[in-house]
Amino acid sequence: MNIFERNAKKVVVAGVLSASTSAIFIRLINASSIAVGFYRLTYALPFFTLAVIFWHKKELLSITRRQLMGCILAGLFLSAHFFTWFTSIENTTVASAVVICSTHPIIILAITALVLREKTNLKAVAGVLIALLGAAIITGGDYSFSGNAIYGDIMAFLGAIFLALYFLAGRRLRKNINATVYVFLVFSVSWVVFTIGMFATKTPFTGYSSMDYGYLFAMAIVCQIGAHAVFNWCLGHVTPLYISTIENGEAIFASAMAVIFFGEIPTLWQLVGGIITICGLLYYNYHEAKLE
16 A cells, blocks of 8 residues: 555645635636536646556456446546536626535435435434535525526536535546546546537637637646546545535635635625535534444
8 A cells, every 4th residue: 555545635635725716717718618628628638648558548448338338328427517517607706606516425425325225324414414504505695696696506416416416426437547547548538528518519629818728728738637536546445425525625715716716705694604514514424434
């Protein structure tokens, strides 16, 4: 066991710090959600392609058909998460988007309990209900503020659903597939989806400012490699529940960055709802962890 494997939980925290910059980059980039997703993956994918070619070709060739289908499914979920998440940031506040999207442990609980029939407890469910109350408070406050905001909130919740499905799809796969190979396959599928989306929507591939290209490259390095790739690697060493719960810190960090960069001060509804949501998720994780 190397130093990274021994400190997998700390690596997750570092990944959350990187992920917190995503909303800031999206606001700074003057491009559509599809273009942002396409370039984010276009800039990040070559790093993993080279790594697979030079160091993990044997592991790639040993992938079974069932594992490949699982990676394709995970890639589709990741694509859907990116699109809904980017769209939410364009329509609602950073605070609302990140807090609502952080409710993905709720979906993980629902799927693991109702579909996979895994054991849970009533106190964990209570935490989920508290988190849902907080998300409802945020959405209700945004409804009175802006029509676009409520649409952004809905897209953020859809982003939470797809993120939960993405984590669950990778949970078992990552225990049997090399981390670099898994990330390469999942990102490749997602890149293909966004490429098709670019052609289907006739979104221009060029014509963006040099500043936008710079932000897109930085976003790929910091968020795609420093966050999502890290989370994929960690799935083989910690539970998806731990990752999804620690990710709640993204709401705090991203909201603070939004205040610094855009002067976007959360409303009273967002503050109250955000605090309730995060407390509910932490309560949920505390009691759910007793079953692990």
